[in-house]
Amino acid sequence: xxxxxxxxxxxxxxxxxxxxxxxxxxxxxxxxxxxxxxxxxxxxxxxxxxxxxxxxxxxxxxxxxxxxxxxxxxxxxxxxxxxxxxxxxxxxxxxxxxxxxxxxxxxxxxxx
Amino acid sequence: xxxxxxxxxxxxxxxxxxxxxxxxxxxxxxxxxxxxxxxxxxxxxxxxxxxxxxxxxxxxxxxxxxxxxxxxxxxxxxxxxxxxxxxxxxxxxxxxxxxxxxxxxxxxxxxxxxxxxxxxxxxxxxxxxxxxxxxxxxxxxxxxxxxxxxxxxxxxxxxxxxxxxxxxxxxxxxxxxxxxxxxxxxxxxxxxxxxxxxxxxxxxxxxxxxxxxxxxxxxxxxxxxxxxxxxxxxxxxxxxxxxxxxxxxxxxxxxxxxxxxxxxxxxxxxxxxxxxxxxxxxxxxxxxxxxxxxxxxxxxxxxxxxxxxxxxxxxxxxxxxxxxxxxxxxxxxxxxxxxxxxxxxxxxxxxxxxxxxxxxxxxxxxxxxxxxxxxxxxxxxxxxxxxxxxxxxxxxxxxxxxxxxxxxxxx
Numbered sequence: 001x002x003x004x005x006x007x008x009x010x011x012x013x014x015x016x017x018x019x020x021x022x023x024x025x026x027x028x029x030x031x032x033x034x035x036x037x038x039x040x041x042x043x044x045x046x047x048x049x050x051x052x053x054x055x056x057x058x059x060x061x062x063x064x065x066x067x068x069x070x071x072x073x074x075x076x077x078x079x080x081x082x083x084x085x086x087x088x089x090x091x092x093x094x095x096x097x098x099x100x101x102x103x104x105x106x107x108x109x110x111x112x
Numbered sequence: 113x114x115x116x117x118x119x120x121x122x123x124x125x126x127x128x129x130x131x132x133x134x135x136x137x138x139x140x141x142x143x144x145x146x147x148x149x150x151x152x153x154x155x156x157x158x159x160x161x162x163x164x165x166x167x168x169x170x171x172x173x174x175x176x177x178x179x180x181x182x183x184x185x186x187x188x189x190x191x192x193x194x195x196x197x198x199x200x201x202x203x204x205x206x207x208x209x210x211x212x213x214x215x216x217x218x219x220x221x222x223x224x225x226x227x228x229x230x231x232x233x234x235x236x237x238x239x240x241x242x243x244x245x246x247x248x249x250x251x252x253x254x255x256x257x258x259x260x261x262x263x264x265x266x267x268x269x270x271x272x273x274x275x276x277x278x279x280x281x282x283x284x285x286x287x288x289x290x291x292x293x294x295x296x297x298x299x300x301x302x303x304x305x306x307x308x309x310x311x312x313x314x315x316x317x318x319x320x321x322x323x324x325x326x327x328x329x330x331x332x333x334x335x336x337x338x339x340x341x342x343x344x345x346x347x348x349x350x351x352x353x354x355x356x357x358x359x360x361x362x363x364x365x366x367x368x369x370x371x372x373x374x375x376x377x378x379x380x381x382x383x384x385x386x387x388x389x390x391x392x393x394x395x396x397x398x399x400x401x402x403x404x405x406x407x408x409x410x411x412x413x414x415x416x417x418x419x420x421x422x423x424x425x426x427x428x429x430x431x432x433x434x435x436x437x438x439x440x441x442x443x444x445x446x447x448x449x450x451x452x453x454x455x456x457x458x459x460x461x462x463x464x465x466x467x468x469x470x471x472x473x474x475x476x477x478x479x480x481x482x483x484x485x486x487x488x489x490x491x492x493x494x495x496x497x498x499x500x501x502x503x504x505x506x507x508x509x510x511x512x513x514x515x516x517x518x519x520x521x522x523x
Contacts, residue, residue, distance in 0.1 A: 044306075044308070045363070045367060045368060045370045045372070045373070046372065047370070047372055047373050047376045047409075047412060047426060048366075048373075048409060048412040048413045048416065049413065050367075051306045051307065051308065052306055053306055053308060054306070
């Protein structure tokens with residue numbers, strides 16, 4: 001089992017969500033995050049002049065999938081989150097030791 | 113003279129309108145600071161309603177409007193509102209109860225003190241600010257209010273025109289703000305760290321309340337509810353409109369038409385028309401407002417960006433420069449066809465009036481600057497004007513007030 005953490009642009013959420021759903025990955029957790037990478041922030045305007053905001057709002061999608069599904073899920077995310085400009089985000093894949101479904105107590109593969 | 117019910121109704125309503133400007137200013141300022149300092153910034157304005165509201169009835173009104181002493185200060189004859197009752201004053205607003213005129217003036221004192229706090233947000237110690245505010249009201253506001261509006265005040269006798277407080281309120285607050293900035297220094301991290309406004313919609317709401325309340329401020333200053341109030345009302349709205357529009361265009365020329373800039377422009381226009389509102393034609397408001405935005409915008413560029421001065425919410429650029437321009441513009445555009453109690457300005461063949469306005473600007477600005485420097489230094493030595501490094505980094509909401517603006521685990 002692997003956990004996929006994808007940092008994406010806010011405006012790409014619907015497309016990514018729909019693509020994952022099409023491949024039957026329904027469960028996910030989405031949170032608002034701030035971060036920075038090569039995009040380096042954006043200038044915003046004050047009454048006069050500008051100031052630079054270098055931590056930009058992004059979304060983090062977290063989902064846990066079977067080992068065999070990692071590539072399919074990543075492809076779905078990459079294809080739909082990509083614009084080609086800096087700031088498209090990053091994907092991290094982490095091993096997962098245990099999964100528990102709270103309602104039933106099911107463990108691991110049957111809990112995903 | 114008998115009490116006129118129409119005048120009284122309008123003046124009481126105007127007093128309420130001006131009162132609402134202070135919470136409006138609290139939101140205007142509060143939205144512009146960082147999240148950790150919202151409440152402290154709001155409190156700096158709101159606390160004035162308590163502090164100045166008390167001092168005003170105890171002795172403030174008396175020292176500003178009591179029997180004249182040498183043109184410089186009022187006497188003690190209205191101490192604790194003695195002799196200020198339900199009948200009209202013999203000198204001020206002679207068609208309304210003296211109490212109504214007194215409370216109208218109270219609201220001006222409240223907001224003037226609140227205005228300069230915008231320069232020192234995010235780093236000033238609240239206790240020091242309270243003490244400074246009481247001293248400033250007593251030793252700077254009350255004398256200058258007497259000079260300009262008090263019966264026998266030396267600037268009033270000289271013939272300086274200030275319809276609703278361009279010198280007493282705006283130049284006073286703006287120049288004092290500049291002096292406080294010099295005493296206090298920059299916020300930690302300014303200008304290299306982003307000082308992002310936490311809530312611009314709150315700034316817009318505040319600006320809206322200010323604009324709304326300003327009708328009481330300016331049209332109420334007619335002290336009657338007739339034609340003069342209407343003329344001042346229209347001049348006020350016209351100047352605000354012209355200034356908001358002008359700022360929007362300047363901002364657009366430089367990059368994008370910002371909301372923060374446009375509402376700032378409206379406030380600057382309102383500042384500039386304040387001394388002129390009841391002396392100039394409503395259409396003069398267009399030039400007064402539009403030029404005010406240009407002066408204030410480039411003043412901000414010069415002070416904040418070129419010189420790196422951290423007048424945090426641009427009180428000097430908005431109220432100091434806007435007020436100075438408004439006071440001088442009154443000397444250009446004033447005409448007795450609008451107000452027979454006024455005078456003709458330079459454009460109506462009376463250059464002397466412009467010189468009188470210069471005297472008004474120079475004396476109030478000079479007095480406010482030197483006075484604030486001295487009082488501020490005194491408070492700095494005795495209490496300390498600035499919070500410590502940790503308190504500033506944590507934010508004044510928690511360090512000064514033990515509260516935070518946006519509670520709860522989830523946003």
